[in-house]
Amino acid sequence: MAALPDLTSSLNSQEKKELTHKLESIFNNTQVQIAVLIVPTTKDETIEQYATRVFDNWRLGDAKRNDGILIIVAWSDRTVRIQVGYGLEEKVTDALAGDIIRSNMIPAFKQQKFAQGLELAINALNNQLTSQHQYPTNPSESESASSSDHYYFAIFWVFAVMFFPFWFFHQGSNFCRACKSGVCISAIYLLDLFLFSDKIFSIAVFSFFFTFTIFMVFTCLCVLQKRASGKSYHSDNSGSGGGSSGGGFSGGGGSSGGGGASGRW
Numbered sequence: 001m002a003a004l005p006d007l008t009s010s011l012n013s014q015e016k017k018e019l020t021h022k023l024e025s026i027f028n029n030t031q032v033q034i035a036v037l038i039v040p041t042t043k044d045e046t047i048e049q050y051a052t053r054v055f056d057n058w059r060l061g062d063a064k065r066n067d068g069i070l071i072i073v074a075w076s077d078r079t080v081r082i083q084v085g086y087g088l089e090e091k092v093t094d095a096l097a098g099d100i101i102r103s104n105m106i107p108a109f110k111q112q113k114f115a116q117g118l119e120l121a122i123n124a125l126n127n128q129l130t131s132q133h134q135y136p137t138n139p140s141e142s143e144s145a146s147s148s149d150h151y152y153f154a155i156f157w158v159f160a161v162m163f164f165p166f167w168f169f170h171q172g173s174n175f176c177r178a179c180k181s182g183v184c185i186s187a188i189y190l191l192d193l194f195l196f197s198d199k200i201f202s203i204a205v206f207s208f209f210f211t212f213t214i215f216m217v218f219t220c221l222c223v224l225q226k227r228a229s230g231k232s233y234h235s236d237n238s239g240s241g242g243g244s245s246g247g248g249f250s251g252g253g254g255s256s257g258g259g260g261a262s263g264r265w
Helices: 013-030 047-058 094-110 114-130 139-167 174-196 198-226
Strands: 034-039 068-072 079-085 254-265
Touching: 013 034, 013 114, 013 254, 034 047, 034 114, 047 068, 047 079, 047 254, 068 114, 094 114, 094 254
Parallel strands: 034 068
Antiparallel strands: 068 079, 079 254
């Protein structure tokens, strides 16, 4: 269940045999499938794109657990990546993968000690997989920061929805202007979360709830305003408008969630 295609002949037969043995040993002890791929270059693709494509083609890891790991090195490009299956992203975090690359692989690669760099990376991954604790983090600080972010976002939301319609959107009814503001704020916030957070779903629900609430508030204000001026609320114009990979290796059926880290030497 171990794969180590070397398309650059950077490893001699003994080095390849020893590394393959380590990969097989890790699989036997943890059931985690780690594969190593060494290529000259990824050509027009980034190392991230290439790694994702190879990972999915090889179907690394178990189909249910999605617990595969791919170490890929593009020798001529001088780039390296550790791609982690979705089921292992909490155990082998992006931060840990990046630390392994920076601390173990790149220093060895710079000295042309290719096999040593791979061995150190494999050992570090094995240590993490067999440990009882995850990569050191501070949950209390993380939760505190998350709560603080939500608190500041709520304050920003209230002020933004109050003033955005008057500052940036001058056309249309109050309802339409509020809709535009709510959608813009949600889009910006969700984009930020997509890039820097992994709690997208819960915050998406949170943002949708606030957007819907603001829509309803401005709708009620619009109705009250028209009634106060002696006009009835109609939607006569509602119907108007309308315009225009490498080696043929096959794993256990796993897939990548895009987690991992990359580096360059």
